Amino acid sequence: MSENFPEHKIELKKNEEILLSVDDMGKDGEGIAHWDGYTFFIKGALPGERVRARVIKLRKKFGYARLMEVLEPSPDRVTPLCGCASPCGGCSLQHLSYEGQLRYKEKKVRDCLTRIGGVDLSKVEWLPILGMDAAPWHYRNKAQFPVRADRAGNPVTGFFAGGSHRLIETKQCPIQHPDINDTVDAVMEFLQEYHIPAYEEETHRGLVRHIYVRRAFHTEQVMVCLVVNGTSLPHADALIARLQKLKGMTSILLNYNTEKTNVILGPSMELLWGEPYIEDCIGGIRYRISPQSFYQVNPLQTEKLYKTALEFADLQGNETVWDLYCGIGTISLFLAQGVPDGRVIGVEIVPEAIENGKANAAQNQMENVSFYCGAAEDVVANLVEERTAAGEQVQSLADVVVVDPPRKGCDGKLLDTIARMAPEKIVYVSCDPATLARDLKYLCGEGYELKRIRACDMFGHSSHVETCVKLVKKIINAKK
Secondary structure, three states, X not given: OHXXXXXXXXXXXXXXXXXXXXXXXXXXXXXXXXXXOEEEEEEOOOOOOEEEEEEEEEOOOEEEEEEEEEEEOOOOEOOOOOOOOOOEOOOOOOOEOHHHHHHHHHHHHHHHHHHOOOOOHHHOEEEEEEOOOOOOOOOEOEEEEEEEEOOOOOEEEEEEEOOOOOEEXXXXXXXXXXXXXXXXXXXXXXXXXXXXOEOEOOOOEOOEEEEEEEEOOOOOOEEEEEEEOOOOOOOHHHHHHHHHOOOOEEEEEEEEOOOOOOOOOOOEEEEEEEOOOEEEEEOOEEEEEOOOXXXXXXXXXXXXXXXXXXXXXXXXXXXXXXXXXXXXXXXXXXXHOOOOOOEEEEEEOXXXXXXXXXXXXXXXXXXXXXXXXXXXXXXXXXXXXXXXXXXXXXXXXXXXXEEOOOOOOOOHHXXXXXXXXXOOEEEEEEOOHHHHHHHHHHHHOOOEEEEEEEEEOOOOXXXXXXXXXXXXXXXXXXXX
């Protein structure tokens, strides 16, 4: 077959099929190949493979091709467990062995830190990636299933195809906990039996937009929240009666989202039955989790990641620690264990998460933790300004700062404020190595030295990776 395809050809056209040798992987797990210096991205292809691909998009310096056939497979290629792995936007690496996934994720972090951050890795302690102890299946404790209508008008669910809002129908997801799949099945049976209309994005009609489920790992408590384009749910009592029979059912809620938006949760929440939260444990600490609260989706790996953050903080017992982007206080309470004679201050912009954090501190009898509600860049900057205006030393505000920002990284104003506070140590927990590298470059230019790095696989079968790093303030020798 390979004789039918030329090895080199300058002029390429859309829909033309070519042979390519894959030599790398991109940031989203796509294969990277080259054709006379021209770069192609090929979803589903792996390094070391020889593939037949069809050109689907051509740009000035790079293009996209669709994988048609693997002629010479990589030894790391495996058969995906899920039939929707390729079209679904959730798992981009199911065709890659787990060992290969871990190597890819470490390389991704290394490449970002050196290319974007200018980090000399020979001067930094690199710890091996924290992989899962077992195969990464059924690990997720949260799912957000969109509900749409099929061609016959019946409600169906699944996940959106990558980069689109085209629904890929599926009843089971192998990376979700089985209790989540069972809960979604029960809700879908209710919707179909009572002919509850699914939401239509194009017309902004229909009622049920999403089924949002959380399942606590240690307590086995389950929360289900229906997001609706309206102000009520017909036959809600029948849904409650059905869901109450499921193992661990603790909280049933209705969320009202009547806006034309891609945001899943609306501003109003109604408790239909049970508690307005569920509880779970990490490392012996019990947490309350509300629908709006940020809580890591992989509980076993979360404990490993937070223990790494605590280790990197190297607390002596009497420090003042700031935990920025603290969510419901998961890291804050971990840190509080290490400063019995000090204090931890958490900052988070979501009011419900702050209330959860305060309740978490109280029920775990931790009195050395306090929380501020607001954007971290504003709360910390305002406090610094207040202390400065009062004639106090800004440097006394914090001994250690821990940040766990969203994918976009830290706000520039916050980074500047942290540098002014001049803590002895900074622990940065990141879910995006590119923005991590950008922020590290800034902090290292403001008198900090990168000391330790450890990646953690929180999202098996996806291209995402968490990273924990430790920075210390440089010791500047006084002039003689």
